[in-house]
Amino acid sequence: MDKTYNHKLHEKDIYTFWEKGGYFPPSPKATEGQGKPFTIIMPPPNANDPLHIGHARFVAIEDTLIRYHRMKGEPTLWLPGADHAGIETQFVFEKRLKEQGKSRFDFDRDTLFKMIWDYVQENKGVMENQLRILGASCDWTRNKFTLDPEIQKIVYKTFKALSDDGLLYRGDRLVNYCTVCGTGYSELEVDRIERTDPLYYVRYKKIDSADYVVVATTRPEPIFADTHLAVNPKDKKNKDLIGTKVLNPLTKQEMEIIGDEFVDPEFGTGIVKLTPAHDFNDFQVAEKHNLPIIRAINPDGKISQAGGKYAGLYVKKARAAIVHDLQENGLIEKIDDKYQHVVGICYRCKTNIEPMTREQWFVKIRPLADKALQAVKKGEVKFAAERFEKIAIHWLKNLRDWNISRQIVWGMAIPAWQCKECNKWIITDSEAPMECSCGSRNLVQDPDTFDTWFSSGQWPFATLQTTEPGDFEYFYPTSVMNTGYDIVPFWVLRMIMLGLYTTGNVPFKNVLVHGLVRDAQGQKISKSKGNVINPIEMADKYGTDALRMGILWGALVESDIALSENNIRGQRNFGNKIWNIARFVLSTPLVSNLQSPTSNEDDERILKELNESIKKITDALDQYRLSEAAEELYEFVWKKFADVYLEKTKDRRGDAQPTLLFVLQESLKLAHPFMPFITEAIWKIANKQYSVNSPQGFFKEEALITARWPAS
RNA sequence: GGAUCCGUGGCUCAGCGGUAGAGCGUUCGAUUCACAUUCGAAAGGUCAGAGGUUCGAAUCCUCUCGGGUCCACCA
Numbered sequence: 151m152d153k154t155y156n157h158k159l160h161e162k163d164i165y166t167f168w169e170k171g172g173y174f175p176p177s178p179k180a181t182e183g184q185g186k187p188f189t190i191i192m193p194p195p196n197a198n199d200p201l202h203i204g205h206a207r208f209v210a211i212e213d214t215l216i217r218y219h220r221m222k223g224e225p226t227l228w229l230p231g232a233d234h235a236g237i238e239t240q241f242v243f244e245k246r247l248k249e250q251g252k253s254r255f256d257f258d259r260d261t262l263f264k265m266i267w268d269y270v271q272e273n274k275g276v277m278e279n280q281l282r283i284l285g286a287s288c289d290w291t292r293n294k295f296t297l298d299p300e301i302q303k304i305v306y307k308t309f310k311a312l313s314d315d316g317l318l319y320r321g322d323r324l325v326n327y328c329t330v331c332g333t334g335y336s337e338l339e340v341d342r343i344e345r346t347d348p349l350y351y352v353r354y355k356k357i358d359s360a361d362y363v364v365v366a367t368t369r370p371e372p373i374f375a376d377t378h379l380a381v382n383p384k385d386k387k388n389k390d391l392i393g394t395k396v397l398n399p400l401t402k403q404e405m406e407i408i409g410d411e412f413v414d415p416e417f418g419t420g421i422v423k424l425t426p427a428h429d430f431n432d433f434q435v436a437e438k439h440n441l442p443i444i445r446a447i448n449p450d451g452k453i454s455q456a457g458g459k460y461a462g463l464y465v466k467k468a469r470a471a472i473v474h475d476l477q478e479n480g481l482i483e484k485i486d487d488k489y490q491h492v493v494g495i496c497y498r499c500k501t502n503i504e505p506m507t508r509e510q511w512f513v514k515i516r517p518l519a520d521k522a523l524q525a526v527k528k529g530e531v532k533f534a535a536e537r538f539e540k541i542a543i544h545w546l547k548n549l550r551d552w553n554i555s556r557q558i559v560w561g562m563a564i565p566a567w568q569c570k571e572c573n574k575w576i577i578t579d580s581e582a583p584m585e586c587s588c589g590s591r592n593l594v595q596d597p598d599t600f601d602t603w604f605s606s607g608q609w610p611f612a613t614l615q616t617t618e619p620g621d622f623e624y625f626y627p628t629s630v631m632n633t634g635y636d637i638v639p640f641w642v643l644r645m646i647m648l649g650l651y652t653t654g655n656v657p658f659k660n661v662l663v664h665g666l667v668r669d670a671q672g673q674k675i676s677k678s679k680g681n682v683i684n685p686i687e688m689a690d691k692y693g694t695d696a697l698r699m700g701i702l703w704g705a706l707v708e709s710d711i712a713l714s715e716n717n718i719r720g721q722r723n724f725g726n727k728i729w730n731i732a733r734f735v736l737s738t739p740l741v742s743n744l745q746s747p748t749s750n751e752d753d754e755r756i757l758k759e760l761n762e763s764i765k766k767i768t769d770a771l772d773q774y775r776l777s778e779a780a781e782e783l784y785e786f787v788w789k790k791f792a793d794v795y796l797e798k799t800k801d802r803r804g805d806a807q808p809t810l811l812f813v814l815q816e817s818l819k820l821a822h823p824f825m826p827f828i829t830e831a832i833w834k835i836a837n838k839q840y841s842v843n844s845p846q847g848f849f850k851e852e853a854l855i856t857a858r859w860p861a862s
Numbered sequence: 863g864g865a866u867c868c869g870u871g872g873c874u875c876a877g878c879g880g881u882a883g884a885g886c887g888u889u890c891g892a893u894u895c896a897c898a899u900u901c902g903a904a905a906g907g908u909c910a911g912a913g914g915u916u917c918g919a920a921u922c923c924u925c926u927c928g929g930g931u932c933c934a935c936c937a
Contacts, residue, residue, distance in 0.1 A: 154899060342934085367937065380937095414936055422937055431935040491936075537866065541932075544865065548933080635931085672874075672930095704875055704885065709867095710930090712874050716886055723899040734896035777876075781884070793901080800895080 151736070151835065155729035157693030160831040165282050167830075173855050175289045176225040176625075187227060188219035189628040191610045191658070192288060193641075194231035194296060197274040198239045201281070203667045203675065203713065204634060206685035209284040210698040211664055211707060211776060212632050216287055217823035218771050219629075221859040227625055229613055230281065230288040232274050234297045236602040237333065240560040241499070243269055259559055259597070266560045267297075280686055285694045285826045287855065292617040296605055297562060300616040303579070305605045306565045308652050310579035317514045320575060324433045325510055325553055326503045328496040329451030333557040334510055340494040340503050349418065349489035350473065353481045354379065354396040357404060363396055364483050366418025368491065369425065370476065371469040372446030374400040375456050378424045379407045380435065385415035399481045400472065401458070410435050428505050447504055465504070511564065511598070513552040518647040522546050525656050531646055534662045534774045535708040538638060542661075545639045552644075554604040561599030568594055607644030610657035630774075631658040635708070638663060662774050664707050670714030688718055695825035696722035702780045702824060724784055725828045728821060731792050732832040735810045736839060738803050740848075750802070753809040756795040759786065760813055764862035767820055780824055787817050811840065811848045816860045830854045 152159075168174065176187060190212050195205055212228060220226040243266050244254050254262055274295070281288065294301060312318040325334035350370045353362040365379060376398060381388040392409040412431055413422050426436030426443045436443055445454045453460045453468045460468045476482045494503035523546040525531050526539060533539035555564060567576045567583055571590035576583045585591045605612070610631075614622040627649075633642060642661055649657030668674055669681040676682075688697045700718035705711040763786040770779035791813055799806035815836070822829040833854035840848045851857040 151896090154897070365937095369937075412935070412937095417936060425937080429935080429937060431937065434935080492934090541866070544933080639932085666931095670874075706876085709875085714874070714886075717874080719899080720885065723897090726897065726899045730897035730900090732896085737896075781876080785884085792896090796896080797901095 151729070151733045153733075155693075155726050155828055155831075157695065157725075157827060158690075161283070161285075161694055161827045164827050164830050165285065168287060168853070168855055169282070169290065171853065173853060174228070174287050175291055176227040177856075178225055185224060187225040187625050187629075188216070189227045189625040190216060190229070190630050190632065191613060191628050192228060192230045192286075193631075193633045193637075194233040194294070194606070194609065195277050195281075196235040196238060197232035197270050197277060197295065198235060198242060199273070200276055201284070201685060203683045203685045203688075205280075206284055206688075206697060207664060207667050207701050207711070208632055208634075209281065209286050210701045211662070212630075213284075213286050213288075213826070214698070214702065214776055214823040215630065215632075215771070215774075217826060217855065218859065220287070220855065221819065221822065221857060223858065225624075227292070227621075228286070228288040229292050229294070229617070230278075230286070230290065231294040231296065231609070231613060232277060233606060234270065234295070234560065234562075234602065236556060236558055236561040236599065237331065238602075239270060240266065240558050241331065243560070254559070262559045283686060283689055283694060285698065287826070292613070292621075294613045294616070296602070296609070298616070301605065301612045302562055304612040304615055305562060305600065305608055306579040308608055308648065309565060309600075309604075310577050311652070312513060313577045317517060318577075319512050319514065320509060321512055323507065323510055323512060323553070324427070324430055324505050325508050326494060327449060327506045327508060328499065328501055329447075329449060329504055330499050330501040331496060331558075332449065334508055334553060334555065340496070341500075342492045343495055344490060344492050346488060346490050347493070349486040350476075351418070351483040351485070352399060352423075352476060353483055354399055354405065357395040357397060362483075363391060363394070363407070363421055364419045365421050365423050366486075367423055368489065369428070369469075371453070371460075371465055371472050372425045372428055373398065373423065373472065374458065374460070375427060375444040375446035375454075376405065376423045376425055377403070377442055377444065378405055378436075378439075379421055380410050380413050380424055381407060381421050382411055382413040382415045383409035384411065385413070385420050388415065388420045391421065399476055399479070408435075408439055408441075410439070427507050430505055433505070433507075443507060445507060447506060449506065449508070451504070465502075510553045511555045511566070511596075513554055513604075515549045515551050515647075518651055519546045519549045519643075521650045522643060522646040525646060525650060530656045531658065532660050534660060538635060538661065538663045538708070541635075542638060542643060545643055549643075552601075552604075554601045555596070555598040556601050557598055559599065561602065562605050564596045564598050564600055566596040568596065570594055603640055603644050606641060607648045608652065610645060611649060611653050626653065627656050628658045630660045630662050632662040632664060635663045635665065660774075662707060665705070665710035667701070668710050668712050670712055670716070672710070672712040683713060688715070692718050692722040693725060693827065695725050695828050699724065699780060699784075699824055702776045703784075704781075705777055707774055707776055724788060725825055727788050727792060728817070728825070728828060729832065731787070731796065731817075732814060732836065734796065735807075735814045736836055738807055738810075740807050740811065740840065750805065750809075752795060752798045753806060756791065756809065756813055759790045760816055760860075761862045763790075764816070764820065764860045768859070768862065771823070783820055783824060787821065791817060811836075815848050818854060819857055819860050822854050822857075826855070833857075 195201060216226055216228045247253055326340045327334050347368050349366050349368055351364050351366050352370060353364055355362055381391050383389050391407045394407045396405050398405050412435060424432040424435060426432045426441060427445045428447060444456055447465060448454050451464055453463050455461050460471060496503055526542055565578050569586035569588060569590050570592040572588040574586055583593060610628055611626060614626050645657045673681060696718050699721035763782055766782045767779045818829045818833055836849040
């Protein structure tokens with residue numbers, strides 16, 4: 151054995167040994183299944199991106215749990231996958247096109263899809279190999295991609311079922327629209343930022359007098375499309391205005407002032423303009439009062455035809471022109487240019503979100519959310535940390551209908567065809583329909599694709615229903631869903647809702663939410679800050695084991711962690727400590743006539759301490775307290791075993807050898823879920839040396855990965 | 863505005879009702895003996911502040927201050 155452990159000499163070979171040796175698929179197989187299986191569906195990383203440090207964290211967490219349960223002898227399945235990450239990927243791809251002086255509009259739909267498909271297939275392997283580098287013991291024979299045809303079939307079935315159950319509707323609804331990305335976004339994908347913008351006080355002349363009413367607005371540009379103003383009927387100073395008629399300052403059309411309680415009397419003058427086609431509040435009010443909804447801004451970000459002379463201008467230019475015109479006519483009373491408010495911006499490209507009406511598919515969320523809410527409250531889905539249950543419940547109570555269409559190419563096409571004769575929609579879960587019930591064959595498929603979360607929300611059952619026969623029946627509901635708290639509302643809740651809807655059962659019994667990985671100072675990691683930690687680089691430098699221990703060490707799973715290189719280096723040293731314990735212990739041959747246990751008090755003490763540590767580590771793992779388990783392991787191996795016990799055996803080596811071997815063997819088992827490579831490497835050496843010629847049968851299993859977890 | 867979390871030694875974090883803990887960092891010392899990716903030792907905290915509950919509080923309650931995160935229709 152070398153003086154120090156060199157991870158580069160072992161990691162690759164060991165992973166190959168595991169993968170080729172078939173240690174990852176569940177054993178026994180589902181169809182022969184006995185006992186309770188342990189299952190984790192891996193949150194599929196973006197197929198297109200290399201892994202970042204956050205992925206390393208979920209690998210460390212999930213692989214540790216998986217290896218622990220596998221060693222306990224449970225049929226253990228960790229199902230890997232890759233996500234097509236619709237908007238995200240198309241965004242990146244379009245950036246590449248741009249570098250080549252092209253854009254998505256240079257290609258037809260099918261060509262573009264094919265191009266992105268090839269691009270993603272090319273990159274997907276990178277991500278998968280990085281999972282291997284990180285030691286992920288997932289079952290590659292069951293690997294899935296979110297756009298696999300068999301997954302798509304399942305998603306289509308769900309879509310059709312939602313339609314048949316009346317939970318799907320197509321409505322001319324207001325959506326958050328990004329004019330740059332060319333797509334509608336769900337509420338969740340809109341970032342809110344605080345910003346200072348001018349607040350314009352615009353005069354509206356009363357029709358029956360020379361007086362004005364003044365309206366404060368940050369959005370003067372759609373004024374031409376406004377037909378009503380509103381005041382709060384409880385607002386003493388303004389309530390008398392209800393019913394008053396004024397003139398639209400741009401079109402000179404007559405406008406009526408209505409009363410609605412949504413108006414905040416404290417904002418501006420207490421009088422607001424209603425722009426139902428581009429504001430969520432106003433839209434609601436318009437629906438309530440049956441007001442016309444006139445589009446002022448087109449999906450391309452330009453002013454609509456209704457804008458008259460402003461039509462075709464981009465919003466910003468139109469605003470300047472309109473403000474200028476209003477000023478010329480003395481219709482702007484003042485401009486408060488220090489007005490702070492919160493605006494929605496696109497979470498991808500940071501462009502202003504324009505709420506606008508667009509035909510979209512919506513899922514009625516209440517029936518789904520109510521069931522999910524019950525399941526959470528009844529504990530059918532448990533959150534390992536209570537506070538995330540609270541957050542989930544809060545969300546489930548407040549969810550709105552879910553817009554599941556996206557106007558992008560890179561995604562799963564929506565299996566809905568519209569008849570051009572009678573405008574009816576035909577939804578199918580199999581072949582494209584040939585003709586409409588009206589007899590027409592002029593059918594056009596919806597050009598939209600599904601929201602990524604609509605398909606990935608079905609991931610747990612869609613994967614298991616399309617792997618090996620019997621998998622779904624055996625492994626579903628899965629044991630644990632582990633994911634970052636940033637996507638609990640996006641993903642976890644949708645999986646619960648769609649899982650319950652489609653299978654009648656929750657998709658997983660436990661939710662283990664993990665925190666973010668931050669830099670050593672606790673700063674959020676971002677490319678712009680330049681504090682990115684590349685997990686693959688760290689694994690290369692210090693070894694995967696050290697990286698994984700470094701990540702698990704020091705903070706609870708659900709908290710954010712501040713990851714420093716020092717920390718990883720410290721764990722590399724710990725690995726080396728294990729290596730040298732083994733070097734010490736394995737350097738002395740076992741005298742075969744010595745029977746263990748001996749009656750030496752040091753031996754007895756270390757065996758007692760070993761038992762205590764086994765118990766603590768096992769308990770901690772069962773409660774997902776991985777940092778506690780890792781710390782107990784560290785403490786036992788380094789302090790109790792190496793520093794104290796091992797030192798004391800130096801003058802009685804022959805006598806202590808059975809105990810040394812036993813404690814080393816058990817320590818390797820305890821350490822394996824956390825540090826799989828180095829422990830397997832040592833095990834191989836020990837197995838060669840001892841499995842045959844020790845009467846106690848030390849290190850007898852061929853591979854540590856499937857050796858039995860120690861019993862306390 | 864609502865929700866939620868956090869404030870413990872220089873740094874990053876455990877502990878969550880019974881005499882203050884770890885890792886890193888710092889200081890001092892050791893070292894041909896498995897490991898300098900080492901070993902031994904030390905310094906360093908009135909557990910944000912103020913009240914309260916309790917025989918007893920870092921740990922429970924209230925308030926204040928300071929940070930973070932998520933949500934929200936304030937145009």
